[in-house]
Amino acid sequence: MLPAKAPYAIRALRRPSSSTYRLLANAPSLNVLYHAHFGPGGFRNVPSAARTLYITIPKPRVRYLRPRWLVAGVSLAAVIVGSYISESPYHAIMALERTMRVASATARCIQDYRHTLALDNDSPDYASSLSACHQRCARRALKVMEKNGSIFIKLGQHLSSMTYLLPIEWTSTFVPLQDRCPRSSIEDLDRMLQQDTGFKISELFSEFDEEPIGTASLAQVHRARLRESGEEVAVKLQHPSLAEWVPLDLVLTRFALTNIKFFFPEYPMDWLSEEMELSLPVELDFEEEAKNIHRVTEHFRKIPNTALVIPKVIWAKKRILLLEYLRGYRVDDLASLDQAGISRDEVSASLAHIFNEMIFGNNAPLHCDPHHGNLAIRPNKRRRGPNFDVILYDHGLYREIPVSMRRSYAKLWLAVLDGDEARMRVYASEVAGITTEQFPLFASAITGRDFVTVKASVSTARSETEKEHIAAAMADGMLSQLIQLLANVPRIILLILKTNDLTRSLDESLQSSIGPERTFLIMADYCSRAVFDEEKEIVANDGGLLKPRNIARMACALFFFFRTKLKLVVFEMYLYYWRHPSWAYQRNQSI
Ligand SMILES: Nc1ncnc2c1ncn2[C@@H]1O[C@H](COP(=O)(O)OP(=O)(O)OP(=O)(O)O)[C@@H](O)[C@H]1O
Structure with missing residues (x-):
């Protein structure tokens, strides 16, 4: 039977226009909206005869x-x-x-x-x-x-x-x-260079590869050698037709x-x-990109062992950027990485350190486009630390996450990693104003996992069945709910989601032998540091450690901070001693 309030609900929906109404009546995603009138399951609870009665009334207008x-x-x-x-x-x-x-x-x-x-x-x-x-x-x-x-x-x-x-x-x-x-012709690029700098390609460079090393949507990049200093450079030239x-x-x-x-x-x-x-x-102003490069280089100079390398800026104009030339293997070029003796597990860990620092680090700039083309891995024989560098290109789009949002986001992730739904709900609301109904969807969006997995454990690899389940849910109305939800969250959250998603895809393409546990532990380490920093700040503003309640608070914060760190250290030691090839070899010999 149709609930008593149903006709009212239908009339309310008819108000925009009959064609919109017909469309809405059939949209599965409106189950949330119908929920109040038809109970759980929304419009699906209405007997199909009644439903056809409603939906066949109007003829859609174009x-x-x-x-x-x-x-x-x-x-x-x-x-x-x-x-x-x-x-x-x-x-x-x-x-x-x-x-x-x-x-x-x-x-x-x-x-x-x-x-x-x-x-x-x-x-x-x-x-x-x-x-x-x-x-x-x-x-x-x-x-x-x-x-x-x-x-x-x-x-x-x-x-x-x-x-x-x-x-x-x-x-x-x-x-x-x-x-x-699209690729711009050398003649067009030469003309633009002359317009913007007063010099032709042949006057500035002793060598200039006409075949670009990268052709992107906004620019193309050529390898060249400076006539004056003989330095090898990457010349990033904006497509001249873009401005038009x-x-x-x-x-x-x-x-x-x-x-x-x-x-x-x-x-x-x-x-x-x-x-x-x-x-x-x-993004179209390369002088801004040069400023971003200086900023992110300065930020990571203070952070040890991240293996991050950023090409130095030689000079910048609005449409032309001259950078130090740095080449490496693509992250998904597994054969070259293996051949160079670069551990994919370590690359995955390094990427986790870099991008978690960008999201959770103090005053860190967030690179919003870390797709495969914008990263390269090159060998680097260091005495200590990883035997490779992570090169990051394209510094056109950066954002900074506001401190309070970053901290709430860190707490949200710690709750996700602990599988603590009550805390997840609190911080989801703090981060993006997420309501109780929206929460499962939001939790899926930030983790890229279905909600059942979020509640159980996100630090397992995504199975094919789970991916199919998500695809089916998307087709069944989750898509429009998600679009509506994300249209109302702060923009920066969307950029964080994009960065999350891209780094997840980088990590998946590395096909690391460890699985996602280590990257999640690294993330937990950064999250707990962000929370610890907040506690330190609160205690300092509250008169410092002279007050007994602050001593207890700091002790608590220290305990949680070191507990996460300890988990990571123990896990990495386990990996080193039990999975490291030379140790595994010795173990096998002794057996
Ligand atoms: N300093 C450099 N040394 C060597 N190669 C480089 C350098 N900078 C860029 N490249 C190459 O050029 C490609 C395009 O550069 P970049 O990503 O900066 O252009 P873009 O127009 O901002 O691209 P998109 O926005 O589509 O990612 C990179 O993927 C990389 O392969």
Whole structure:
């Protein structure tokens, strides 16, 4: 039977428009919203006969074909053509072409999703229809991104790394964008160099490899040798055509994401365009990148044994950056790492030290894009410590986590590692204002694990079954809940999630023999240090160790801090003595 309050709930939902209502009525993610009216299980509790009665009432209208939408579209096109025609008619046509590509792909994807989401979500074909729709729309978007290039490639790369948020069909379709960045011609680059520095390539460099060592969305990097000093350098040159299209492309990105939000209020992704509007101007200014390099180098100079190496800046202009040339193996080039005698377990531990320091360290800058292309490992024979360096490239995007958030986030992770749900809930609320209902989803998002595992133990490796379980839950409505949840958390949390996710993927590609226990212990060490620092600060502000209650407080803090450290030391000793090849060999001999 339909609960008494149901018609009221339905009427409330009908208010936006009948087509939205039909769409909403079928969206499994709205179970949370329906919960109050239909009990646990939400709308699924409504007998299907009653449900069809409601959902067949209205016939969906195609909103973007209404006159005001046409007027808006024509005005947008006119404004774009008008603003570009002043430069040249050719420019105006190109601008119109870019706009039409984005507008038509957005409209087609919206229409496709509307039809698919309106299907009965209890039907056995629903999941496969939805997956096919994701795939079709992702391919359409990929085509536009490849054709328009410029910041759309950056957007696509960003989306492909959001595996914690987007369906696998989207993220996997965008993976090729990592290697399919447009390449600028040497003539164009030479012209830009001359404009910005007054020198040609041949005047500045005695050698210049025309084949770039890296072609990325915003820039390409060439190996060269300075004519004056003979030093080998990496020359990072911004694609000259970027500046021309960035303002329009930002407007188009906002247009597409705002429309998605308008038609599917459950999938608010417009924060992504806001984030791009904020970060792109900084990323496009290489003088800012040079400042970031100085900052992060200074920060890690004080931290022993991290093995982190950052290329030195030789000089920087807005569109040109000259760096010390440093090469190494990719993190996923396992054959080369093994051949060079570099332990993958140690690389994994080093990465954990570096990125946990960035997240939990005092005043640490957080690198927000640690994907595979931005890291390299090179051999380095030291007397003590690891026999390799971790090279970190691309310092365009850094953020600093506010102290209070960093500390609450550390406490949240300590609770996750202890499997203490009550504490997890408290700190999730402190970090991001997460409510009781949202908590399981948030816990899954930060750990990349399903909630059952979060409650049991996250320090086990992710099994295939668990990955399939998460994918199925995503198809069954978790996706839109997650998107809504993340649209409302502070932006910095999204960047932390992205960094978490990328470092998890780096770690997985190393296929370390130890499993994730050690990286979690390293994380616990950094978290407990952050908490210990807070305790020290509280005690110092409360009159120091002269008060007995402060002595007890410090003793407690010291105990928890050293307990975590001890666990890590014991685990590392165990690894060294029981897993180290030479020791294992001696053990086998003695047996
Ligand atoms: N100092 C350097 N020495 C050697 N190679 C370098 C150096 N700096 C960058 N590279 C190479 O060039 C590639 C692109 O550089 P970088 O990541 O800085 O460009 P980007 O435009 O910011 O890229 P994206 O934002 O897509 O990651 C790197 O992946 C790396 O392989």
